[in-house]
Each structure stands twice: as structure tokens, then as C-alpha cells.
Amino acid sequence: MIVDQLALTDTPAGRERSARVRWAGGELRVSIRAPAGLVADVSDASPFVAACLLPAMRCGEELEVDGPVSPLLLGRWRQARDLYRAWDAGLHGTEVRAAERLLPPPRAPGIGCFFSRGVDSTYSAAVPRGHPGPLTQLVFVDELEPRHDDSVRGEEVRRAQDVAARLELPLAVASTNLRELTDPFIGDWEDMAGAGLAALAAGLAGGLGHVFIPSTDGPMTVGPCGVSPLIDPQFSTESVAVHHDSNARSRLGKVAWLAAHRPDLIPGLKVCFMENRPDNCGRCGKCLLTMAALEAVGQLRNAEHFPDEISRSAIAELQLGALNERSDWADVLEALDPGRHAELRETISAILYRPAPSDPGELVGHISPAFRYRHSARALALLRDGRPWPSSGDDRSPEVAGSDDDRSPGEAASDDDRSPGEASSDNDRSSDLVGLVRAVDRRARRHLYGAGSAPGGELVGELGSLVPADRLNPPDGSDAIPLWLTPEGYLVTDGRRAARPRPAAAIAVRWVLAPLTWAGGPGAVGQRVRASFARVADLLGGSRSGLSPPAGGPLGYLHREAAPDRLPLFDAIHPVTGDQLLSTYLWDAVDLGYGEPTLLGYLQAEAPVTSRLGASRPWLPWASRFGQRVR
Numbered sequence: 001m002i003v004d005q006l007a008l009t010d011t012p013a014g015r016e017r018s019a020r021v022r023w024a025g026g027e028l029r030v031s032i033r034a035p036a037g038l039v040a041d042v043s044d045a046s047p048f049v050a051a052c053l054l055p056a057m058r059c060g061e062e063l064e065v066d067g068p069v070s071p072l073l074l075g076r077w078r079q080a081r082d083l084y085r086a087w088d089a090g091l092h093g094t095e096v097r098a099a100e101r102l103l104p105p106p107r108a109p110g111i112g113c114f115f116s117r118g119v120d121s122t123y124s125a126a127v128p129r130g131h132p133g134p135l136t137q138l139v140f141v142d143e144l145e146p147r148h149d150d151s152v153r154g155e156e157v158r159r160a161q162d163v164a165a166r167l168e169l170p171l172a173v174a175s176t177n178l179r180e181l182t183d184p185f186i187g188d189w190e191d192m193a194g195a196g197l198a199a200l201a202a203g204l205a206g207g208l209g210h211v212f213i214p215s216t217d218g219p220m221t222v223g224p225c226g227v228s229p230l231i232d233p234q235f236s237t238e239s240v241a242v243h244h245d246s247n248a249r250s251r252l253g254k255v256a257w258l259a260a261h262r263p264d265l266i267p268g269l270k271v272c273f274m275e276n277r278p279d280n281c282g283r284c285g286k287c288l289l290t291m292a293a294l295e296a297v298g299q300l301r302n303a304e305h306f307p308d309e310i311s312r313s314a315i316a317e318l319q320l321g322a323l324n325e326r327s328d329w330a331d332v333l334e335a336l337d338p339g340r341h342a343e344l345r346e347t348i349s350a351i352l353y354r355p356a357p358s359d360p361g362e363l364v365g366h367i368s369p370a371f372r373y374r375h376s377a378r379a380l381a382l383l384r385d386g387r388p389w390p391s392s393g394d395d396r397s398p399e400v401a402g403s404d405d406d407r408s409p410g411e412a413a414s415d416d417d418r419s420p421g422e423a424s425s426d427n428d429r430s431s432d433l434v435g436l437v438r439a440v441d442r443r444a445r446r447h448l449y450g451a452g453s454a455p456g457g458e459l460v461g462e463l464g465s466l467v468p469a470d471r472l473n474p475p476d477g478s479d480a481i482p483l484w485l486t487p488e489g490y491l492v493t494d495g496r497r498a499a500r501p502r503p504a505a506a507i508a509v510r511w512v513l514a515p516l517t518w519a520g521g522p523g524a525v526g527q528r529v530r531a532s533f534a535r536v537a538d539l540l541g542g543s544r545s546g547l548s549p550p551a552g553g554p555l556g557y558l559h560r561e562a563a564p565d566r567l568p569l570f571d572a573i574h575p576v577t578g579d580q581l582l583s584t585y586l587w588d589a590v591d592l593g594y595g596e597p598t599l600l601g602y603l604q605a606e607a608p609v610t611s612r613l614g615a616s617r618p619w620l621p622w623a624s625r626f627g628q629r630v631r
Contacts, residue, residue: 001056003048004066005029008041013175015039017203019048019067021181023059028181032200034139034174038207040105040239046070049077049096050199050235051178054192054226057084058185058369060092068102070202070237080195080234087224088369104238107209112137113245114197115171117160117270119290120214123254124245125167126262132210132241138164139211141200142175146183147276155278156270163268174200187368190216191226198235198242205239212243218250218331221324224375252293252331259297266294267304279305283314289328292344296335312347320351322376353586386616433465434556435609436491436569438582440618446579449491451483451555454609461615463584464567464603466556479561481601482554490580493558496571496600511576511593512536535576535622558601567605570597577622583615592623 005020017039018031032047045067056063077096085091115121115138125138140160142153157173164171178196179189186192194213201211216227225231229244236242249257258265271290272280280287291310294300301308320326333348374389381389437450439457448455451466472480481493512535559566572581572589581594589597607613 001052001059001061002064002066003045003052006043006045006067008039008043010036015206017044017047019045021048021052023056023061026184028177030176030178030181032174032176032178032203034204035172036206038110038172038174038204040108040206042102042105043068044070044102044202044205045098046073046102046237047199047202049073049098050195050202051181053077053080053094053096054084054091054195054369055182055185056094057081057091061094063094063096065096065098067098068100069098070104070239071101072104072236072238073202074098074101076234076236080231083228083230083234084369084371087371088374091369102237105205107239107241108205108207110136110208111210111212112139112172112201112204112208113212114139114141114200114214115160115164116140117156117163117268118214119251119254119258119269119271119293120216120245122163122262122265122269123249123258124212124214125164125169126258126265127246135169135212137208138167138169138171139200139204139208140171140173141197142173143177144175144179144196145273146179147273149276152276152278159268159270159278163265166264166268174204176200188226188370191369191371194225194227194232194244195235197227198232201240201242202235202237205237208240210241210243212245215245215247217247217324218253218327219247220250221327222247223323224371225324226369226371250331251289251328252296252335255290255293255299256297256335259294259299263299263302266299266302269303270305280307282307283311285318285325288315288318289325289332292329292332292336292348295341295344296332296337310344312344315344315347315351318351320354322372323379324372324376326352432468432471433604433606433608434468435465435607436463436582436603437461437609438463438615440620442621445577445622446489447581448489449485449580449582450609451485452609458618459610460618462607462610462613463569463582463615464613465606465608466558467604468556469553472557477557479559480557481560482557483600484550484552484554486550491555491571491582493600496598558603560601562602565605566602569600569603571600572597574622579622585615592620594623 001021001023003019003021007018009016009018011033014034015036016031016033018029020027020029030048030051045065046069049063049065049069050073052063074096081094085093111133113121113124113135115125125135129135140157142157148156161171178199182189182192182196189196197213201208201213204211213227213232215229216225217223222229227244229247232242232244269290270278270280271286272284274284275281280290282288282291287306288310291300291303291306292315294303294306295310300306300310320329329348329352333345333352336345336348338345378389381387434452437454438460439448439450439455440446440460441448441457447460448457466483467480481495484492486492558569562568567584568586570583570586570589572594573579574581574594581589581592583589583597584603586597589595605613
């Protein structure tokens with residue numbers, strides 16, 4: 001990628017700095033326009049280094065700059081490149097070469113902040129700040145949102161000027177065609193936004209010596225992202241220090257600060273870029289999160305550019321794929337009043353229960369680096385599935401890697417080699433709670449459950465704890481659901497009795513043949529064929545129905561009501577094998593082919609048997625895709 005033919009042109013709208021950018025298969029003159037007083041009268045290619053680095057990495061080219069570049073930037077750009085590659089190893093290790101070093105002009109006294117009327121930029125514009133001093137200028141960037149037509153762009157500028165007037169700060173309008181360069185290479189502007197705004201900041205060296213980029217993440221969600229305290233300052237020059245503003249407050253925290261200190265700014269908020277409009281659609285993820293946060297602090301009706309009512313159906317349709325989204329929604333859930341906002345809280349809880357994909361393979365080779373989603377995928381895969389992402393090519397759990405049949409290699413030694421005591425070396429320090437432990441018996445092709453000790457078979461994990469009768473609170477048992485273990489090994493309650501009806505013929509045939517269709521699944525073709533034959537044997541097994549609670553006292557008690565220190569216990573019976581699946585994860589049953597689960601009650605979130613709460617992902621030859629999650 002080559003940057004050359006630098007130009008500085010005075011126009012009726014201000015001063016324009018531009019350069020020709022060429023790459024294999026394309027060419028574009030990229031320009032940055034701003035009021036003349038903000039653009040230094042020097043030839044400077046520094047803005048185009050920031051603008052072109054990530055696109056060059058995406059198209060696999062070096063970056064050659066035929067013009068003067070800031071010595072400070074030439075000494076720091078590698079840090080940005082190396083961070084980008086750490087977040088997406090598929091990016092090219094681009095080298096930057098400049099024809100000459102710039103003799104930078106002196107730093108201007110102005111202190112600016114980019115401003116778009118969003119929550120982040122409104123907070124950054126309003127919050128008091130120390131070093132390097134109070135803001136002297138807001139900068140609105142026109143033409144940065146390609147969905148907006150001329151009419152909407154004009155209204156965006158007018159409304160930004162209205163809010164700037166309330167802040168008693170001058171508003172400069174800059175513009176750029178930068179997205180014409182970046183969008184063909186980078187599908188999500190968030191991946192490019194920090195570098196793009198830093199490029200614009202470097203172009204304002206005539207009037208601004210410090211420029212703030214509003215923070216996107218809060219203190220609990222800072223991570224790989226194109227707008228980052230790790231990335232943005234790397235594009236500073238001697239003339240313009242680029243600052244990523246403070247991450248000390250979350251999105252909800254910023255809304256709450258505005259509600260408490262500058263409620264007069266809330267009517268002007270605009271966060272939506274899903275449609276060609278100067279207000280907010282009220283149905284996209286950004287709108288709904290902001291509206292819920294405003295509702296939590298009692299300011300939704302004050303936000304003039306949002307609908308007055310929050311659409312719960314729109315929230316229910318959201319798919320939360322990134323950790324920051326889940327964290328932001330969890331913050332809002334905690335802030336909403338349990339009484340006044342009960343229904344809204346219920347809807348938000350439902351989307352938080354819905355699992356995020358731990359292996360979003362569709363991002364591989366995607367037009368965008370998708371830094372944030374790659375980070376989320378890796379974190380979820382490690383925490384939930386115990387494996388890295390992207391996968392090395394063998395998605396099976398360690399105990400089955402290398403096996404050529406539908407048993408785990410560990411089974412060859414004997415599932416019974418481990419005594420219940422071995423699963424819990426720390427059992428003597430447990431409380432009087434009754435730990436509920438899940439295991440797999442591969443010979444019987446079913447799950448086993450133990451209460452107070454680990455059953456035989458391959459340990460899957462400890463789901464939580466039952467409460468003994470003497471620990472019931474309240475003692476009258478009104479919060480208690482008794483749980484029994486039947487002679488057949490099923491856990492049942494008074495209201496939930498295990499059953500295995502004879503499956504419909506179509507369901508049975510699909511289940512038997514399913515492994516043959518899993519071309520992308522783990523294991524060799526022979527393994528999948530043998531799995532299908534084994535399923536025929538399962539299908540011919542005897543049926544069970546109406547397994548009722550046995551005589552005698554229960555193993556312990558589940559809670560009826562949810563609480564922060566409790567985990568839901570879901571139950572499902574496999575439609576063909578009759579295997580019982582108990583899980584604290586809502587979607588396990590659906591993902592593994594057991595059908596819709598039933599909520600039995602709530603366990604205490606403690607693990608007195610194994611001292612480790614939670615279940616691993618077992619290898620289940622009779623389950624959907626051999627037990628691999630499909631979400």
C-alpha cells in the first residue's frame with residue numbers, strides 16, 4: 001500500500017489535507033477537512049499512517065509513505081501493529097517505511113474531544129478533567145456514517161451544535177472520506193475507529209495539541225477492541241497527543257453520572273447508527289441497552305430522541321455474542337428495581353441465560369478482524385469448554401482424542417478404577433450440604449448421579465448442592481422441593497417424574513442416521529459409522545415410563561426460588577435412549593439433543609464433594625454431534 005501525492009488545499013469550507021492511497025487492485029484519494037485554524041500549514045503524512053496501517057495489514061501489503069512522518073509515530077506504530085496481530089493472528093505483519101522524518105510544528109494549546117452525541121462522547125465532553133486541562137473544543141466528524149444522507153447529516157450537525165451550546169464549548173465540524181478506504185477491508189468500523197479518529201486528530205495539529213477519543217469500554221470490559229487505551233495513544237505525534245479517555249465508568253455508570261450531574265444533556269443523546277435518521281430507532285442493541293440504562297436511573301422520559309417505552313420483544317430477540325455486551329446488560333439488570341421493573345428484568349435475564357457461541361467459526365476469514373468477538377470467543381471457549389479458540393482442528397475433549405471408536409480411551413482401563421473418594425480428596429472439609437455430582441457410564445451409555453459422593457463412571461462435575469432438612473430456611477419447607485433417587489438411577493421430584501416413551505419412527509430414524517451426516521464432526525468416518533450401529537442397539541432397548549419417587553425420605557431439597565447464591569437445575573430425558581440429563585446450563589439439553597428442559601428448582605452454588613463447581617463437556621456418543629455444543 002503506497003501513500004503519495006500529499007496535498008494541502010484551502011476550500012470555502014476550510015482546509016483539506018489529502019493523499020493518494022494505492023494498493024493492489026485499487027486507488028483512492030483520502031482527505032481530511034476541517035476549519036483552517038485547526039489544520040497546520042505543513043506537509044505531513046502522519047495522519048495517513050494511522051489511517052492505512054490496519055487496511056494494509058488486512059490486504060497483506062507493506063505501507064510505503066512518500067512524505068514526511070512524525071518521528072514519534074515512526075517509533076511507536078509497531079506497538080499498534082503487534083497488538084492488532086495479537087488480537088487476530090491472520091493479519092499481515094506490515095512494515096511501515098517513510099521517505100522522510102517530519103520536523104514537527106510546536107504543539108498547539110487547544111484541547112479537543114470527538115463528539116457524536118452518544119453516551120460515551122457526551123460523558124467525555126461534560127465530565128470535569130485534570131491534566132492536561134479542561135476541554136476547549138469539541139469536534140464532530142461529518143461523513144463518517146455512510147448510512148446518512150445529506151438531510152440527516154445536516155440535522156446531525158445542527159443537533160450536535162445544540163448540545164455543544166449547552167456545554168458552552170465551540171463545535172468544529174470536520175469531515176473525511178476515510179471509510180471509503182477502510183470499509184472494503186474492514187467490515188466493522190469499531191475495529192478501525194481508534195486508528196481512524198487518531199488519524200483525524202493528527203490532522204488537527206494546527207489548533208489542538210491534545211485530543212481525547214471517548215472510551216467505549218468500562219473498567220470490567222476493557223480488552224481487544226479497535227477503540228482501546230492500548231491502541232489509540234500509539235498514533236500520537238509530537239504535535240498532537242492522542243488520549244483514550246478514562247475507562248473508570250461503564251456504560252451504565254456514564255448514564256448514571258449524566259443523570260446526576262448533567263440531566264440537561266440527556267435529551268440530546270443519539271446512539272443509533274442502524275438507520276438513516278438523526279434520532280434513535282429504539283430497537284437495535286445499542287438503543288435498547290441505552291434505554292434500559294436510562295430507565296434504571298429514571299431518565300428515559302427525559303431522552304427526547306428515544307421512544308418512551310422499551311420493547312421487551314426486541315430485547316428478547318437480541319443475541320449477545322460479546323463479553324462486553326453481556327457485562328453491560330448485567331450491570332443494567334442489577335440496577336433495575338426488582339419491583340417496578342420485574343418484567344423487564346425477566347426479559348433481560350432470559351437473554352443473559354441464552355448462551356453465546358464459544359466457537360463462532362464464521363468469523364474466520366470474515367471481512368472484519370472482529371477483535372472484540374475473537375476475544376469473546378476465546379474467553380468463552382477456555383472458560384466454558386476448556387479449549388482454545390480458534391480450534392487446532394481436534395474439537396474432542398482430551399480423554400477421547402485419538403480414539404477410533406465411540407468410547408473414550410480412559411474407558412479401556414476401566415471407568416470403575418476411580419473410587420468415589422478419589423473424586424473428592426477435600427470431602428472432609430465440606431459442609432453438611434449434599435453435593436449433587438454428575439458422571440457418565442459409557443458401557444451403559446447413560447449418566448449417573450450421586451448425592452453426597454461421586455458415583456462410579458467418568459466424573460463430569462459437581463452441579464451444586466441440595467439442602468438437608470435441618471438446613472431449610474424457612475424451616476417450614478415452603479422454599480423446599482424434595483429430590484429422590486429411583487432404583488433405576490433417575491432423580492425425580494413430586495412434580496417431575498422421569499419417563500422414556502417409545503420415540504416416533506421418524507425421530508428414531510433421524511437419530512440413528514445423524515452421525516453419518518456430521519462431516520465436520522470429530523472422529524474418523526469409521527467412528528461415525530460405528531456410532532450409528534451402536535444407536536440401533538440403544539433404540540432396541542427396553543422402554544421405561546412413569547418412574548415415581550420411591551418410598552422413604554428424599555436425598556435433600558432444592559430451593560423453589562432463585563437467589564444470587566443459587567443455580568438453576570434443569571432436567572431433560574433423551575427421547576430415544578431415556579438417559580437423564582441434569583444441568584445448570586439452560587441450553588445443554590437442546591444442544592445435546594435431549595429436547596426442551598424442565599426447571600426442577602435451584603441448587604446451592606457450592607461443591608462440598610469435589611470442591612469444584614461446574615461440569616465439563618463430556619464425550620457422549622448418543623448425543624447431538626457426539627456431545628459437542630452446537631451453539
